[in-house]
Amino acid sequence: MAKPTRSIYSYSFLIPGAILFMIFFLIPTLISFYFSLTDWNLIRANFVGLDNFKYLLTNPDLNIGFKNTFIFTVLTTILKVVFGLLLALLVNRGLKFQNFLRTVFFFPVILSTVAVGLMFSSLYYPTHGLINSILTWVGLGSIAPDWLGDIHLVIYSVSWVDIWKGAGFCMVIILAGLQSVSKDYYEAAAVDGGNSFDVFKHITIPMVRPALFSAFIICLIGGLRAFDIIWVTTKGGPGSASEVIGSIVYRQFADGYFGIATAAGLLLFILVSVIVFPTYLLLSRKEVEM
Amino acid sequence: MKSSQKNSIGLEIIGLLLSLIVLIPVYFVVVNSFKTVNDAADMLLTWPHKFQLSQIIANYKQVFVDGNIISALINSTIITTCAVAVIIFASAMAGYVLQRKSGKLSTFFSFIVLSGLIVPPAIVPTFWVLKLLHLNGTFLSVILMQAAIGFSFSTLLYTAFCKTVSKEIDEAAFIDGCSGMKHFFKIIFPLLTPVTTTIGLIQCIIIWNDFTIPMYFLSSASSTTLPVTVFMFFGKYVSSWNLVFADVVLIALPVTILYLLAQRFIIEGMAAGAIKG
Numbered sequence: 001m002a003k004p005t006r007s008i009y010s011y012s013f014l015i016p017g018a019i020l021f022m023i024f025f026l027i028p029t030l031i032s033f034y035f036s037l038t039d040w041n042l043i044r045a046n047f048v049g050l051d052n053f054k055y056l057l058t059n060p061d062l063n064i065g066f067k068n069t070f071i072f073t074v075l076t077t078i079l080k081v082v083f084g085l086l087l088a089l090l091v092n093r094g095l096k097f098q099n100f101l102r103t104v105f106f107f108p109v110i111l112s113t114v115a116v117g118l119m120f121s122s123l124y125y126p127t128h129g130l131i132n133s134i135l136t137w138v139g140l141g142s143i144a145p146d147w148l149g150d151i152h153l154v155i156y157s158v159s160w161v162d163i164w165k166g167a168g169f170c171m172v173i174i175l176a177g178l179q180s181v182s183k184d185y186y187e188a189a190a191v192d193g194g195n196s197f198d199v200f201k202h203i204t205i206p207m208v209r210p211a212l213f214s215a216f217i218i219c220l221i222g223g224l225r226a227f228d229i230i231w232v233t234t235k236g237g238p239g240s241a242s243e244v245i246g247s248i249v250y251r252q253f254a255d256g257y258f259g260i261a262t263a264a265g266l267l268l269f270i271l272v273s274v275i276v277f278p279t280y281l282l283l284s285r286k287e288v289e290m
Numbered sequence: 291m292k293s294s295q296k297n298s299i300g301l302e303i304i305g306l307l308l309s310l311i312v313l314i315p316v317y318f319v320v321v322n323s324f325k326t327v328n329d330a331a332d333m334l335l336t337w338p339h340k341f342q343l344s345q346i347i348a349n350y351k352q353v354f355v356d357g358n359i360i361s362a363l364i365n366s367t368i369i370t371t372c373a374v375a376v377i378i379f380a381s382a383m384a385g386y387v388l389q390r391k392s393g394k395l396s397t398f399f400s401f402i403v404l405s406g407l408i409v410p411p412a413i414v415p416t417f418w419v420l421k422l423l424h425l426n427g428t429f430l431s432v433i434l435m436q437a438a439i440g441f442s443f444s445t446l447l448y449t450a451f452c453k454t455v456s457k458e459i460d461e462a463a464f465i466d467g468c469s470g471m472k473h474f475f476k477i478i479f480p481l482l483t484p485v486t487t488t489i490g491l492i493q494c495i496i497i498w499n500d501f502t503i504p505m506y507f508l509s510s511a512s513s514t515t516l517p518v519t520v521f522m523f524f525g526k527y528v529s530s531w532n533l534v535f536a537d538v539v540l541i542a543l544p545v546t547i548l549y550l551l552a553q554r555f556i557i558e559g560m561a562a563g564a565i566k567g
Contacts, residue, residue: 009386009387009390009391009460009470010387010470010471011387011391011395011396012470013383013384013386013387013470013474014383014384014387014388014399016376016379016380016383016384017380017381017383017384017399017403017441017445018399020376020380020434020437020438020441021402021406021438021441023416023419023423023434023438024411024416024419024434024435024438024439025406025409025411025412025438027415027419028411028412028413028414028415028416028418028419029409029411029412029415031412031415031418031419032412032414032415035414035415035418042417042418042421087308090301090304090305090308091305093298093301095298095301095302095305096302097302097305097306098305100309101305101306101308101309102557103550103553104309104312104313105308105309105312106553106557107312107316107546107549108312109560110495110499110545110546110548110549110556111499111542111545111546112498112499112501112516112517112520112541112542112545113499113501113517114499114501114517114518114520114521114538114541115319115520115538115541115542118520118521118524118534118535118537118538119315119316119318119319119538120315121524122318122319122322122333122531122534122535123315123318125333128332128333129333130314130315130318130333130335133333133334164311164312169560169564172557172560172561173560173561173564173565175561176558176561176562176565177565210565211565214564214565215564218564221407221408224410225410227502228500228501228502228505231501231505232501232521246410249413249414250505250506253413253414253506258414258417261414262412262414262415265410265412265413265414265415266412268410269409269410269412272408272409272410273408273409276408277408280408
């Protein structure tokens with residue numbers, strides 16, 4: 001039967017996908033190695049060597065983007081996975097309101113970033129936004145900060161917006177993992193007299209490890225590539241205090257510096273590849289060993 | 291037994307309190323979109339002190355008129371539907387063949403699909419490619435770009451689902467002298483309906499909500515999509531929170547309805563796609 005299968009399963013089925021991939025991933029990525037070395041602005045493209053990269057890495061308004069990308073990625077990835085795990089455990093216990101809770105916790109995921117960003121612009125409003133009103137109400141009014149206006153705080157405030165929006169996504173991934181764990185394990189553990197912490201540590205965590213891993217990788221990629229949530233809430237400001245790599249690419253592009261934008265995009269491409277692919281291999285190898 | 295019951299009541303309460311973290315902001319936006327400019331500026335959770343239908347209509351009407359909502363709705367609808375159709379077409383075929391074949395090319399293409407989920411697309415140089423193709427600033431370019439971005443996730447879901455479709459169907463078709471394409475669209479594609487529905491719903495939401503791609507490729511107010519118009523509107527009406535919130539409600543309403551109607555498909559599909567990748 002080898003011959004017939006070959007003629008039915010034609011590689012020509014891959015052509016539409018391959019074309020999309022060529023036009024929008026492969027060619028732009030390859031050509032960006034060239035344009036990143038030029039002062040390209042759609043009309044001309046003179047070779048400038050590594051000037052764009054030097055500029056990106058030495059100008060303090062730009063290299064803050066790398067530091068912020070790091071803070072944003074670490075904070076959002078860890079907290080989304082942790083909150084996602086806790087929420088998943090909570091809604092996997094047969095509670096009465098379990099379905100309602102799942103619906104609510106996942107809801108921010110399907111909301112547009114623009115909607116979420118504008119919502120938080122008002123919640124974070126310095127004088128009488130809802131968050132600071134609550135702080136005042138519980139007697140902490142004196143320390144109520146200017147969440148999006150304080151240059152030392154702003155990247156953390158934006159990270160919380162992203163966590164609010166994304167924790168529910170991790171919850172459903174981890175929940176799918178939890179539901180694939182056979183009840184037999186828990187019964188066996190109960191017979192052996194394991195307490196709930198033992199069960200959590202020796203059964204739940206190892207069994208949901210693949211799901212945790214998926215959630216972790218997805219948050220990591222999303223964090224490194226972040227642009228929209230930052231642009232919508234702060235546009236990288238005040239000044240350049242909440243600039244990330246994604247917002248630098250856009251700003252340079254919008255100002256007409258396509259060469260610099262391309263160089264920043266290329267740095268992001270390299271950063272994501274260097275961080276994510278090895279992590280992926282490392283964690284999926286561990287999976288096999290388990 | 292008693293202590294575990296008590297325990298679970300405690301958890302119910304914790305769960306409900308946590309849900310307020312999501313529900314209060316949502317309620318806040320909706321209720322303030324009903325208020326007058328001055329009332330909304332107070333940023334309170336209270337119900338409008340003079341609840342008037344005319345005020346609500348006035349707010350939403352102004353957003354529709356000043357916010358380019360109608361043209362944005364049309365643009366978003368065109369782009370979303372076309373992009374989803376392209377995604378389904380391209381990724382159903384690719385997912386099927388990648389599941390059935392195990393040659394070198396298949397492995398290589400699977401790797402490409404996976405990297406499409408990981409690496410960021412080089413958006414700025416894409417302008418150069420689009421200029422060559424004379425597609426700059428067109429809906430078609432945005433449709434195809436969205437399709438390229440959504441292709442990987444959808445292909446992975448199709449590949450996973452095709453495992454459940456028996457190969458014997460393919461062999462029978464071959465004996466009947468059916469060509470590959472015809473066999474796929476007549477026999478296989480209808481069998482993939484459950485996953486097609488899931489992918490359609492998820493991609494609809496993602497593309498409808500997407501801000502980044504139209505921000506780069508469709509910059510004029512009249513020819514762009516809903517999220518971008520809403521963001522531009524916010525730039526102009528930054529102190530009219532009642533109108534900004536009405537705009538936010540309008541952008542969120544279609545996906546919210548879709549979500550409440552087809553929640554299970556959406557959640558399970560997203561989880562499945564994430565774990566497969």
